Amino acid sequence: MRMRTNILFLGGIAVLMLAVELGSLTFKHLETKMLPMMLAGTVFILTLLEIWREMKKMPRPPRADQGVKAASRSALRSYSVMGTWTMAFFLGIYLFGFIVAIPVFIAVYVKGQGRRWVPAVMTAGVTTFLIWGVFVYALNLQLYSGLFMH
C-alpha cells in the first residue's frame, strides 16, 4: 500500500515535470528556457527510473489486509484533522488578523485536546503577549489586522 502511494507520488512529480517542460517551451529566450527544460527533463527521467525500481520491488497484490487499510485510513484522518486546524488558523488570521486569531486559536485548540480552560487561556494570553511585545512593540512590525478588522 505504501509502495503504491509512493508510485502515485512519483507519478505526480513526473506529470509536473512534463508540465514544466511544456511551459518552458513558451518562453521567448534561450536563457530563460534552457535550465528549466534541462532540469525538468533530468528529474522526469530519474522519476521514471525510480517508478520502475519501485514496481520491480512491489510484491504480488496481497489479500486485503484490514489492519493495514485501517492504519492508512487512521493516518489520513489524523492529517486531515491537523490540516483542518491549520487552515482554520490561517482563515482566522485572514479574516480577523493575527492579534485576534492567535489567542482564539490557541485557547480553542488546547481546550479541544481535552485540557482545562485555565491552562488554555493562560497559554493563549502569554503567547499573544510575547508575540505582540516582540514583533509589534519592539520590532515595530505591522501585523496583518484582518479583512473584517481593517
Add this chain to the structure above:
Amino acid sequence: MDIFGSMVQGFTSLFGLAPFIALVAGTVVGVILGIIPGIGGIIGTALTLPFLFGVDPMLALPFMLALQSVTATGGSITAILVNIPGTEQNIATMTDGFPMSQKGEGDRAMGAALMASMTGGVVAVFAAVGFMPLVVPLVLQLHSPELFFLILLGVSFIAIVGTTGAKVKGIISGGLGLLTGLIGFQALTGEPRFTFGTVYLLDGLALVPVIMGLFAGAELIELAITRRSIAPPELVKTRDLARNLWKGSKDVFIHRWIWLRGSIIGFVFGALPGIGAPAAVWVAYGQAKKTSKNQEEFGTGRVEGVIAPEAANNAKEAGALLTTLAFGIPGTGLMAMNMAAWMILGLSVGPDMLTKHTTLSFAMVWTIAISNILGGAICYLMARPLVKLTVVHPDFLFPVILALIFVGAFATGETMGHLIVLLIFTVVGILMKRFNYSRPAFIIGFVLGMHFESYYWLSLKFQGPLFFLRPISLGIIAIMAAVFSYEPIRSAIIRPGKKGAIV
C-alpha cells in the same frame, strides 16, 4: 602605524566603557533576534538603521557587527530544540541537531553548536587578521567562472546530503529545489518564469516561508499527530544539563578536524562575494558526512552534523567582513546591510580601509571575535530553560509554535502570500518526509539555483564556452572530482576480506 600596532589599538579601543557596552548590547540583541524565527540579522540591522543618524561610529559599529555575528548562534538553539531554523544559516544544523533532541540529546547538541560557533568565529577572525594583506590579489582573481564552479560545488553536495540508500531520490529532491528556485524573473533576460501572472511570484519564492513550511511546519504537524513531546521526558534530565552541555562542547575538540574544515569552508565562502551562507553551511555539512566513518547515520542525530555547519556559519562573518572592507563588495546580505549603515555613519569602504584605517578595520574584526565568545556564553546560560521545550506536550507546543511560524513567515515580507507559501510547503514537507525524499537537498537546490544559472550565463557570455579551463576553475573541478571519487577509489583498492588493508 604598523600593522601590529593597529591590531593592538583596534583591540584595546573596544574596551572603553561605551564601546564595550555597545558591543554587549549588540550581542544580546543578536542572540535574541537569532532565536526568533524569521527575523535574523538582516531584519535586525534594518530595524537599527534609522537610529544610527548622528551616533558615534565607535558605538554604532560594535553594536551592529556584534548583532550580526551572533544571530546564527542564537538561531542554532531553535533549530536544534524545535526544528525551526532561527536563520537560514541554521538549516543544515537542523538535519542532525533536531534528531539529537528527539533522542534526548538536545543539550549535548546545543553544547556542540555553541562551542563550534564560538570557536569557529574566533578562529576565522585570526584567519582574517592573518590573511588581510593577501586577500586583495586573491579575490581579484575570482570571476564568474570561478563563482559558478563554487556554486556547482555547493549544488553537487545535494548528492551527499541526500538520504543514504536513496541517492536518486536525493537528486530528484535537489532538482525540484533547483526548479523551484527558478520561479520569478530570469536575471539576464527579465522574462518571468512560472509566475502565472501574479505579482507576488515575480520576485520568486521567499526563502523563509519555504524553509519554515518544509521543516518546521511539517515536523510540527507530525508532532501534533503523534501527541508525544519532541523528546521522551525520561531522557531529558535537566540536572545533567551542565554535564551534557560540556559533553557536547568536548565533542568539538574530539572532532576537531571536522570543526577546522567547517571553519575554513565558512571563512572562504564568506570571503567570496555572491556565494552566501547556505552554500557554506551545506558544503561544510557535506564534507563532515563524506569524511565520516558513520555516513549512513547522518540525518539521524550525529553530533558531527551539528559541529561542521555551526563552525561554518559563524566563521563566514569574518571572511565576509574582510572582502567587504577591502572591496566594498558585500560577501553576504548581512554585510550589505552593514555597508548601508557605514554610509550613514560617514564611512566608505574599499582598499583604503586596509591601508589608511587599519585600526578601525581591526576593531571591527575583533568585535566579531569578542561577540562570538560573549554570545556563546549567553546561550550557555539560557540553555536550561530552553531545553525544557523538548518535553512540553504538543497539546501546548503545537499551537504556540504554529503561531510563531506564521508570524515569523509573515514578518519577512508583511504579505499574506508568505503564509500561503508556508502552507503549501508544509504539505510538500510532509509528503517528502513520508516518502523519504531529502528536504535538505531540496533547500540546497532552491537557494543555489538562481546563482547557479546567473553565473553560468555570465561565464559563457564573457569568457566563452571554454570558461572552465581557467586555472582556479580547474582547481575547483579537481577538488570536486577528488571529493566524489575518494570513496569509490578507496573501496576499489582495499582488498576484499582484508578490512582496512591497502594493496
